[in-house]
Amino acid sequence: MRHGTPPSLEDILDMAETALAAIPAALRAQVRDTAIVVEEAPDDETLAEMGIDNPWDLTGLYRGVPLTQKSVLDVPQAPDTILLYREPILLEWIETGEDLFRLVRNVLLHEIGHHFGLSDADIARLEGEGEAE
Template sequence: MRHSTPPSLEDILDLAEQALAAIPETLRERVRGTAIVVEETPEEDVLEELGIDNPWDLTGLYRGTPLTQKSVLDVPQEPDTILLFREPILLEWIETGEDLFALVRTVLIHEIGHHFGFSDEDIERLEREI
């Protein structure tokens, strides 16, 4: 996808949806019902909660209860959400020259890994495998 202007929130969401459609069905099934939301930047309270000083360092965030911690007895709370942050993603895209689709896919897969309750090592392995 070539861009003559910076990709919009909708453009990033379209790339995320394409990336989600391309992951193996077994993973996609387990993510069904998880919302994917694109915001410009992370909110200040989120950065404080995570101990992140630079808002450009956070490209994505999983909000919810990892599958490894869910129980059928749990009372449903807010839906699980994968947040992608447009401006930090675009900054990384500019700085690295990486393909934008590949970058959005990497962020999405990383956050899906958190949904599964995976460790960072498991997430890195997942990113390499799919």
């Protein structure tokens, strides 16, 4: 059996950028100022902030102010950021056998949902509706 090199941070970022380019232009325009960053794994401070004990449980995170809470009067802050965590994504990929591009796309879209102010429950409901089609 031949083993290749695991996908790198850059490989995951390339997949995320490809997935982003495939979403409708009107939605893509709403996230054009949102940075996409790939890190190896969430740090301890992030895990504590999120109330997560197992670092493998967090595949992505949206940091920023959801569009539903933004105002033209707001003082500009750091850009909104979508973080994708390579190691937890790869672990989920191995455990589920899911196509890696599809998995990265799903994590990215989940975090974009938070950018639009959707809750985890809202996003889960939309994901369920998408799979029913």
